[in-house]
Amino acid sequence: MSAPPSPPGAERTDGSSVPIGALVPLTRPGWVEAGRHLLAGLELAVREVNDAGGIGGRPLELVVRDTAADPQRASAAVDELARLGVAAVVGEYHSVVARAAAARAAALNLPFLCSSAVLDALTEQPTPWVARIAPAQSHGWQIYADFLVGAGHGRIAVATQPSVYWASGTRILREYLAPRGATVVELDVRDLDASAVCDALVDHRATALLLLVGHPEPAVPIVKAVRRDRRLATVMIGAPAGQPEFPEWLALLGGDGAAIPFLRYLPERLGPLGERVGTALRERLGQAPSFVAFEGYDTVVVLADVLRTRAGGDPARAGEPWPRVAVEGTRGQIRFSRTPGIGVWQWTWAPTQVVDRDPAKPGRFRVLHTG
Structure with a gap:
């Protein structure tokens, strides 16, 4: 230690x-x-x-x-x-x-x-x-958007909180997904508790919910509510910012925390x-x-x-x-280079994966997509 x-x-x-x-x-x-x-x-x-x-x-x-x-x-x-x-x-x-x-x-x-x-x-x-x-966020989140399109998701909801980071992520997803025929609707969790998020997902007929919120609150209660709502049995939960990467996620959610794709910056x-x-x-x-x-x-x-x-x-x-x-x-x-739209010297790029925790063994990760 x-x-x-x-x-x-x-x-x-x-x-x-x-x-x-x-x-x-x-x-x-x-x-x-x-x-x-x-x-x-x-x-x-x-x-x-x-x-x-x-x-x-x-x-x-x-x-x-x-x-x-x-x-x-x-x-x-x-x-x-x-x-x-x-x-x-x-x-x-x-x-x-x-x-x-x-x-x-x-x-x-x-x-x-x-x-x-x-x-x-x-x-x-x-x-x-x-x-x-x-x-950079635009690089990783575009790879995540590619994964969403490849998995057939065309109606995507994002549970979000006020933050420059979350707002930037929502914009990247919307701009990248719109030309591919996918829609992105924002659910502001300041106004919605976990139960109301579930109702909104039904109303919008969303096929995926992305957690653009803090961890453990309110991410964990939202996951638990969606997992227990029979109306949302086919809705995929995603967390591009990487909340499921750490053991605390597994400790708090157990099996409910599996099958939630997130971005990870590692090679296969x-x-x-x-x-x-x-x-x-x-x-x-x-x-x-x-x-x-x-x-x-x-x-x-x-x-x-x-x-x-x-x-x-x-x-x-x-x-x-x-x-x-x-x-x-x-x-x-x-190596570092100058990249358009980024004002700092940037490693372009670290290996990027979309992974999730295996429902059969939540302590194990599955690679779903690479970019």
Whole structure:
């Protein structure tokens, strides 16, 4: 099990290490389970970098800050980390939080390598200081839309909450599905409880319900209500944002949480590096690692390569080399490029799958579609 993050002010500042800041949701209302996996990947890679000699003989030091899914807290953390002299900032899972962190890092000319957040517009304007490991939302959600069309779904309902992230996802689905003859109707869960969501699905004759809502509330009650409503026996439940990936989903829903397709950023088969890292992550977490844990590991692998080539981690120069990165990650070779509509340096792309939990064995995943 990983050690808890150091308290503020406990980090070394004597120059003996190369400090990097890490933004992670570790308390509610952040998605704590995702944060735990992300931190496990970051910590494992830091340990391995240091075992191999660190950065020019200096060890990497992870300076962890809990964002708790709060954009203002993340922005303040970036300011604090900059004052501490970190060479770069990494991490974050929640897209709206990562956007705030990216904006502040860019304003400070502080490199930020985003691990897991997918919102296309991570920054308002193009910046040389920010790069991202996770695929952009438009890329992954179009693959999910392809899956929906291939599965024959033409009347799709989305249960949604107010959020830039959920609104962006709804727009991507609608724009991509409309030319293919599919309709998307929004169900605002501020106005509808789980029972009313079921009634709305019947009224709209929906063939699929996508959960664009928080976890565990209100996602879990909605799933339970739909599963128990005989009128909706043929309605597919989907969760493109990946809620069913983590063991907590299975613990809360059991068999009801199976057969709910979601996006996962893993290849069908891991290579030797991925297999080795996966084994180490399983030992560290005490459970199967999610794709978020691999994203954390790959983040540090990339940043270590950048820091080794930029004057031993000089933060004044570390923002330039994203386009020169070519490193082997756990899920393939990582290179960054500029992509239309995305203002940050982007890995194009991590392997993307649509998977679900097998109803016959909910602890096992089934690959339904790849993109």
